[in-house]
Amino acid sequence: DADRVVPPSEFRSNIDSILEVLADFKERREPDRSRKEYLEVLGHFLSELYGYLPELVEYFVSMLGPTEALEFIDASDKPRPLVIRTNTLKVRRKDLAAGLIKRGVSLDPLANWSKVGLKIVESPVPIGATPEYLGGHYMLQSAASMCPVLALSPEPNEKVLDMSAAPGGKTSYLAQLMKNTGVLVANDLKKER
Numbered sequence: 001d002a003d004r005v006v007p008p009s010e011f012r013s014n015i016d017s018i019l020e021v022l023a024d025f026k027e028r029r030e031p032d033r034s035r036k037e038y039l040e041v042l043g044h045f046l047s048e049l050y051g052y053l054p055e056l057v058e059y060f061v062s063m064l065g066p067t068e069a070l071e072f073i074d075a076s077d078k079p080r081p082l083v084i085r086t087n088t089l090k091v092r093r094k095d096l097a098a099g100l101i102k103r104g105v106s107l108d109p110l111a112n113w114s115k116v117g118l119k120i121v122e123s124p125v126p127i128g129a130t131p132e133y134l135g136g137h138y139m140l141q142s143a144a145s146m147c148p149v150l151a152l153s154p155e156p157n158e159k160v161l162d163m164s165a166a167p168g169g170k171t172s173y174l175a176q177l178m179k180n181t182g183v184l185v186a187n188d189l190k191k192e193r
Contacts, residue, residue, distance in 0.1 A: 084127065100130070
């Protein structure tokens with residue numbers, strides 16, 4: 001029936017079955033069905049289940065292989081943790097963490113590579129409206145957007161050109177690492193940003 005709504009569990013079951021066949025194609029395939037046909041059906045199911053454009057799924061499958069493409073798409077579909085970046089020009093991370101914990105916020109250090117990031121596990125208060133946030137002690141910023149700044153590793157008194165400055169998280173982190181010295185030019189492709 002063309003109008004039947006396929007439940008997600010059925011899509012997932014079909015995807016798993018196709019992956020099993022592709023893992024041992026010679027032994028498990030149906031006679032007269034090519035690998036290309038299996039990959040096309042897999043792409044269709046992945047597109048339907050996750051809401052991705054078929055061309056994008058096809059690209060992921062060709063680049064990563066079927067199993068890793070599924071893992072990537074599945075991981076991309078999960079919500080990211082809420083992360084904040086400590087403004088070390090105003091407060092130390094441990095002092096900020098202590099203050100937020102007193103407000104009932106459950107948090108963890110972001111990762112070994114970050115001296116300023118905190119991952120918010122749970123919060124009874126809006127993280128974007130605390131006195132610490134309003135006082136500029138931290139900024140909501142994804143962990144991924146901290147990485148380019150760390151890779152650049154700007155020093156005080158340097159000249160830095162940020163060519164993708166909006167909405168300002170990376171730019172303010174650059175200024176923070178430069179200790180508000182030097183020259184920082186912030187630009188973005190879209191004039192309104």
